[in-house]
Amino acid sequence: MEIRRDFFMKKYESEFKIKTIKDYLKVKSKIIFTEYCRSIGVNPITVRGWLTLFQAYGEEGLIPQAPKKYSYETKIQAVSAYLNGEGTLKEISIKFKLRSPKQLRYWIIQYNNDKNLIKATPVRKKVVTMSKKTTLEERIEVVEYVTLHKHSYSEASEHFKVSYQQVRNWVLIVKKQGYSALADKRGRRGYIKEKNLTEVDKLKLENRQLKAELNKRNAIEAFEKKFEEIQRGE
Incomplete structure (x- = not known):
């Protein structure tokens, strides 16, 4: 089977992404998702990511934007929702309008490595500043x-x-x-x-x-x- 050169390309124009998703939504009841991806020469994982963004934000989700900064409250609520079993990574990401489940995954790993993400408070606690002699x-x-x-x-x-x-x-x-x-x-x-x-x-x-x-x-x-x-x- 011939594989198109652009199958492994990492960068695609916004117009192409939008057209790809809209075309898929028109025919999704008639074709298997992986077959559709193969027909246009794009990795299914890539298209799945576009679809998630489109479902969450519409066409704007497929247009390049500056990195978004998420508030302290958003991080807490998103991680807590996932840890409490309120949905999958994808579902929680869409609910809190995250650009990708990868963002939520990173916060979860952050939480497991250093619980500062959840336990920190906007008001810093007073900490000891003087050195103490120790063994x-x-x-x-x-x-x-x-x-x-x-x-x-x-x-x-x-x-x-x-x-x-x-x-x-x-x-x-x-x-x-x-x-x-x-x-x-x-x-x-x-x-x-x-x-x-x-x-x-x-x-x-x-x-x-x-x-x-x-x-x-x-x-x-x-x-x-x-x-x-x-x-x-x-």
Whole structure:
């Protein structure tokens, strides 16, 4: 079978998109969707996206526009609606007039990685600004509170009574260098002086970090698996 050159083209004129969808709506009762897409030489996934936009916004949905900024309230309502089982990604996206289900999917992933999207409030809570002296174990607990339990820097600051900047610095240090880098090697300000880490201590910390990363990976995989199941059911 001959495949037209423009089958895999990524850019199409607005007029072509609009005509494609209008023509399909006229004949959809007489032809299978994939056959129609094949006849015009456009990927069915692409046409499906155009159809969704057309159904939600009409012809304007197929005309290029500047990136739209969504309000805090819209993000909360859309993600909450999906998580509460009020509809599929596509249905919720149309309901809240999102350009694409991909936008909602991104917000959901954001929520699962960092619940700031839902838990944040327009009025910032007062957070600790003064640095507090901490032990290595306390610093690790703070990092795990953020990375494993999905709390924000502000929440960790309030919970452990340490400064926002301390929390942020520790998380970034661990991401780049691991738990052992949180040890007091150079008399850092705010660190309680402790004995130098032995090789055994370093191995224990490395093992602890590996277990933490494994738990996080398992959680992400479980979410992705559930997400794929939902997608297949659409």
